[in-house]
Amino acid sequence: MTDKLIIGVATDxxxxxxxxxxxxxxxxxGFSAHDFGCFSTESADYPDTAHPLAEALQRHAISxxxxxCGTGNGMAMALNRHRGIRAGIAWTPELSEVIRxxxxxxxxxxxxxxxxxxxxxxxxxxxxxxDFEGGRHLRRIEKIDI
Ligand code: RB5
Numbered sequence: 603m604t605d606k607l608i609i610g611v612a613t614d615x616x617x618x619x620x621x622x623x624x625x626x627x628x629x630x631x632g633f634s635a636h637d638f639g640c641f642s643t644e645s646a647d648y649p650d651t652a653h654p655l656a657e658a659l660q661r662h663a664i665s666x667x668x669x670x671c672g673t674g675n676g677m678a679m680a681l682n683r684h685r686g687i688r689a690g691i692a693w694t695p696e697l698s699e700v701i702r703x704x705x706x707x708x709x710x711x712x713x714x715x716x717x718x719x720x721x722x723x724x725x726x727x728x729x730x731x732x733d734f735e736g737g738r739h740l741r742r743i744e745k746i747d748i
Contacts, residue, residue, distance in 0.1 A: 607665035610658055610709075612638035612651035612677070617670020617714035619643070624668050624712075624726055636664055652680035656687045659708060667709040668726060674713030681709055685747050693717050698725040702732035704739050 609628050613621035618640060628635040638655045640646035648671045658664045667689075669677040674691040681689035689709035690701030693716050701707035710729040717725065734740075 608634045608636055608663070610636045610638055610655045610664040610667035611669070612655040612667065613640060613670035613714075614646045614648040614651065614672075614676070615640060615643050616672035617677075617712070620670045620712060620714040620717075620722055621668075623722060624670075627723055627726060628668075648676040649680040652677050653684075655709070656681045656684035656689075660684060660686055666730075668729075669709055669711045670714045671711075672713065672715040674711045674716070678711045681711065688743065688746065692725050692729065695721060695724045695728045698729040699732045702729055703735045706734040706739070706743050 611621050611625050625635045625637055636658070638651045640651060652669060655667050655669060659667055669681060669689065671677040678689045678691050681687050687709060688705055688707045689711050690705050690707035691711045691713060692698035692701055693713050698710055701710065712725060
């Protein structure tokens, strides 16, 4: 996933600071970051940005996404309602590698209140640089959508 792609970012208020750091990082790295909001630390409901992010990925307007909320759970629940969306929660770089290599996650959900600040961009970079392993994992992800 290292080609210079359009990457979506979405958050609620709890993840706003992380989203801004990641958005700027993606642009610095030569990706085009499409920002689905929110745009401040004012209280915001995570489904309001999760659904537009998921829909953009479904219609291939973006190639992958990063989503943020306090625990990661609300975002993941909303995103994973969408067919073909595999949003995995990663609070360490190891998890961000495994959600790509084993689960072929197309959205990395980061629990903003439960990560080490100095690991944020490592989580992001690892997600972008890790390929899906396929094989037995392909068989498994093909059984996800119902
Ligand atoms: C917001 O306070 C918090 O509930 C939200 O960011 C998230 O953790 C929900 O899953």
